[in-house]
Amino acid sequence: MSDIPGLLLIAHGTRDPRGAQEMDELVAHLRARHPAPVGHAWLEEFAAPDAADAAAELVAQGAHGLVTVPLLTLGAGHAKTDVPAELAAIRARLPGLPTAHARVLGLHERLFALARARVAAVAGADRARDPREALLVVTSGSSDPDANGDLWKAARFLAEGTGHRWCDAAFAGVTWPRADLALRRLAAAGATRVVLFSWSLLAGLLEQRVAGWAAEVADETGLAIVDAGRFGPDPAVADVVLARYHEALAGDARMNCDLCAYRLPLPGLEDRVAAPSAGGTGAAVTGRT
Numbered sequence: 001m002s003d004i005p006g007l008l009l010i011a012h013g014t015r016d017p018r019g020a021q022e023m024d025e026l027v028a029h030l031r032a033r034h035p036a037p038v039g040h041a042w043l044e045e046f047a048a049p050d051a052a053d054a055a056a057e058l059v060a061q062g063a064h065g066l067v068t069v070p071l072l073t074l075g076a077g078h079a080k081t082d083v084p085a086e087l088a089a090i091r092a093r094l095p096g097l098p099t100a101h102a103r104v105l106g107l108h109e110r111l112f113a114l115a116r117a118r119v120a121a122v123a124g125a126d127r128a129r130d131p132r133e134a135l136l137v138v139t140s141g142s143s144d145p146d147a148n149g150d151l152w153k154a155a156r157f158l159a160e161g162t163g164h165r166w167c168d169a170a171f172a173g174v175t176w177p178r179a180d181l182a183l184r185r186l187a188a189a190g191a192t193r194v195v196l197f198s199w200s201l202l203a204g205l206l207e208q209r210v211a212g213w214a215a216e217v218a219d220e221t222g223l224a225i226v227d228a229g230r231f232g233p234d235p236a237v238a239d240v241v242l243a244r245y246h247e248a249l250a251g252d253a254r255m256n257c258d259l260c261a262y263r264l265p266l267p268g269l270e271d272r273v274a275a276p277s278a279g280g281t282g283a284a285v286t287g288r289t
Contacts, residue, residue: 004034005063005064005098006037006039006058007034007036007037007039007067007069008039008066009026009041010041010069010070010083011041011043011070011071011072011201012044013042014044014202015046015047016203016208019202022233023233027040037058039057039061043082043086051087052086052089052092052094055090055097059094065098067099067249068083068086068087068090068100069244070083070103071201071241072104073104073105073231074106074142075146075147076142076143076148077142079104101248102245102247102248103247103248104244105237105241105244106150108243108244110237111231114237115197118228118231119162122195122227122228123195127162127163129164129165132191132192132193133191133192133195134167134168134194134195135155135159135162135166135167135197136167136168136183136194136195136197137154137155137167137168137170137197137198138172138179138196138197138199139171139172140200140204140206141171141173141175141206142171143174144261148171148175155167155168162195166186168182168185169182172207178213179213180214180217183213183214183217187217187221192223192224194223196228197228197229197230198229198230199230200230202232202233207230214227261273
C-alpha cells in the first residue's frame with residue numbers, strides 16, 4: 001500500500017438523498033485521481049458515518065496517515081467548532097495516526113471558473129449584459145460575520161468575471177438578507193431578470209427553500225429568475241479538494257483569520273473571543289452554524 005496519506009472529506013450532513021448520492025459521485029472522482037484510500041464523513045448526527053468511523057475504515061483499507069479536508073465552502077462555525085470536534089474524536093480513536101488538516105475549499109480560483117461556467121450555461125457567455133439583469137449569489141447562512149462577508153466577496157468577484165454590473169448576495173437562513181427579500185428588492189429596483197447561483201457544494205434542503213422562494217417572487221412580481229445551479233460533484237470540485245489536501249501536506253493550510261469572531265471582539269459576538277473550539281479544552285459553541 002502506498003505511503004501517501006488517505007483523504008477524508010468531512011461535510012455538513014444532509015437529509016436530501018440527492019446530497020448523499022452527489023457525495024458518492026465526488027468520492028468516485030477523487031478515488032480516480034488519488035492513489036491512497038478516500039472516504040467521507042458527515043458532521044450531523046442523523047448522517048453516517050462520523051469522522052472517527054470513517055477514519056478507522058480508511059486505516060483498515062491500508063492508509064498509514066490521513067489528511068482531513070472539510071468539504072465546506074466558507075469558514076463558518078462548522079469549520080471552526082464542529083470539525084475540530086471530529087478531529088479530536090479521530091485522535092482519540094486512532095492515537096498515533098499521522099494526520100494533517102486542510103482548510104475549507106473557500107474562494108478557490110477553480111470554483112470561480114466552475115461558477116462562471118454554470119452562469120454562462122443559463123445566461124450566455126456574452127459579457128455585454130443587459131444592465132437590468134442582476135446576479136444573485138446565495139448560500140445557507142451563518143452567524144459568523146467573516147464567512148458571511150466572504151459570500152459578498154464571492155458575488156462581486158463572480159460578477160466581475162461574468163460581465164454582470166449588478167450583483168447581490170443573500171442567504172437561506174440564520175442571517176440577513178434572506179434570498180426572498182433580496183429577490184423582491186431587486187424586482188422593486190427595476191431588475192427584469194435575475195441569475196441565481198448557489199455557492200454550495202451538494203444538494204440540500206436549504207437550496208430547495210431558496211428555489212421555493214424564487215418561484216413565489218417570480219409569480220408575485222413577474223421577475224424572470226433563472227437558476228444557474230450550484231457546484232455539485234463536478235471534477236473541478238475534486239481538483240480543489242486535492243489542492244487543499246496538498247496544501248495541508250506541505251504545511252500551508254492557511255485560513256483567513258483576520259476578521260474571525262474568535263479573535264476580534266465583534267459587536268454582539270464579544271463572548272466568542274478566545275473561546276475554545278469543540279476540539280480544544282472546552283465545550284462547543286452550541287446553536288450556531
